[in-house]
Amino acid sequence: MIKLEKVTKVYADGTKAVNEMSFEVNQGELCVFLGPSGCGKTTTMKMINRLIPITSGKIYIDGVDNTRMNDSELRRNIGYAIQEIGLFTHMTVGQNIETVPVLKGWSKSRRRERAEELLELVRMKPSEFIDKYPNELSGGQRQRVGVARALGADPPILLMDEPFGAIDPINRVELQSEFLKIQQKIRKTIIFVTHDIYEAIKMGDRIALMKDGELVQYDTPANLLYRPKDAFVEGFVGADRALKGLQLLRVKEVMTATYAAVNMKDNAAVVRERMEKEGIDWMPVMDNNGRFMGGISISSLIGGRAGTVKDVLSPSEATSDVNAVLNEALSLMLSSGLKTLPIVDENNRLEGILTFDAIQEALHEAVKTGGTK
Amino acid sequence: MLEAWEFILRRPELLAEWVLAHLWIIFVAIIIAVILGIVLGVFITGKGREQIADSVLYLAEIVMTIPSLALFGLLMLLLSGVGLKAIGFLPAVIALIVYGQLPILRNTYTAIRAVDPAMVEAGRGMGMTESQILFRIELPLAVPVIMAGIRNSIVLLIGIATIAAMIGAEGLGVPIFRGLRNARMDLILIGGISVSILALLVDGLVALVERRITPKGLRVSR
DSSP states (O other), X not given: OEEEEEEEEEOTTSOEEEEEEEEEEOTTOEEEEEOSTXXXXXXXXXXXXXXXXXXXXXXXXXXXXXXGSOHHHHHHTEEEEETTOOOOTTSOHHHHHTHHHHHTTOOHHHHHHHHHHHHHHTTOOXXXXXXXXXXXXXXXXXXXXXXXXXXXXXXXXEEEESTTTTSOHHHHHHHHHHHHHHHHHHOOEEEEEESOHHHHHHHOSEEEEEETTEEEEEEOHXXXXXXXXXHHHHHHHXXXXXXXXXXXXXXXXXXXXXXXXXXXXXXXXXXHHHHHHHTOOEEEEEOTTSBEEEEEEHXXXXXXXXXXXXXXXXXXXXXXXXXXXXXXXXXXHHHHTOSEEEEEOTTXXXXXXXXXXXXXXXXXXXXXXXXXX | OHHHHXXXXXXXXXXXHHHHXXXXXXXXXXXXXXXXXXXXXXXXXXXXXXXXXXXXXXXXXXXXXXXXXXXXXXXXXXXXXXXXXXXXHHHHHHHHHHHHHHHHHHHHHHHHHTSOHHHHHHHHHTTOOHHHXXXXXXXXXXXXXXHHHXXXXXXXXXXXXXXXXXXXXXXXXXXXXXHHHHTOHHHHXXXXXXXXXXXXXXXXXXXXXXXXXXXXXXXXXX
């Protein structure tokens, strides 16, 4: 747990960067520091591991005043990831990840084991990447190694300063989702700095919205969206908050888990008759093992020759998974032109379907109830 | 040309002596210059030392513009003034250290300043001490540029060391000046060509060392 008590930072030239900021970050929560540039979010974060000395006030980590610990000792127990990543280019991926374990004097075998475990966690094959150099990696891979390195010695707390800020939007969304999955497993206490409201809503258990060195609202993403404290928050959240609310919803909360499906071997004519009768214009197709194979639309059946469903199905449809954020699923539907998005698990088994109607309904509900489910 | 060749065949031990003496002076000078240059270079990159860095680099550059003959002369005066041996090995080595300093100093300074601040910040944020940042991040990353400076300096010194013969130091300057005094073209050729060959050889050798100690991660690229 991290507790800030009237934390204030005044720089030598007299600028007040942070003014009497007080709040608590709960154990195992991801807390986003959000705000326009110059609002003091990075300064506040860096006072936690004392990269920036505090002017007045106190910061407690698990009840201990952080100025009572030795600088290096304090930092070795707090993971640190920055936007520029800052991987050491003269060291291998493995050596980079082992940085803090080396500083802490872990044995060689334990370090190596940890590095492999962490590469596994960020979905990079250890045997392939551990001996590579940062210059041999793509931007997204470097970003992953940066996260793995921050987790090196398994610190209970992580500080992340726009950790996904340096990569393109598509990869960023993917990394965010991946990181959320990782956080589900590791349950660290995380401070996550960003200026991107979408990222904040998606990632945060709680958001600390700051402005000019002051804490404006410290709340859950839903409350920030639907119960803004003042005009600044409302303006920052934006007029399209209903759309931003999509970030708060997961596919599994909105999808239809009971749906009609057909088998590959079904007779096309029979299926067409059924779809016409029930007024369905799209159906998922499965094989005998329940795996998702593709979809058929009524238009592809009309005028089609007699035969099995297999002959008319359109394979390689876009799919999503239950943990995807709703706006990503929606944008996938819009870009692929699907009116119904199949939701599958990692074995490609169909778990449900997502429709425009369901999304609309969920959004309407969220606005009405203020995001409380 | 032919006479020079005949001379070498007749007195090979003399040539070997000159070459070894030449290398020895440079070896001693470069070792000290490297240590001084790197230590000073690292020192002036420190926080809040920008002013010192400017002055030190400026001074070093001014020293470089002093003609070597003049510097040897000055050193003779200076050394005899404090009662030290004013001719031979000592003033020669001191002059070479002074000259060899700048490329190493400047490159060390530039290379460390050029290290990506993100790496330094990441290192500090993960709990490295200032000396760990220096020895684990900054210096390894600066190695290629520092080595280039050392190479530069060695080649420079091989040339300048010839002139040290004027103040009584041993080395390949000896046959050159003897040849000039006695109008012996063969001696001048032997000295001159040997210096050139030596410079090329040593430069190649140091280049090999440079490649060996450059961290592998800095050589590979996507």
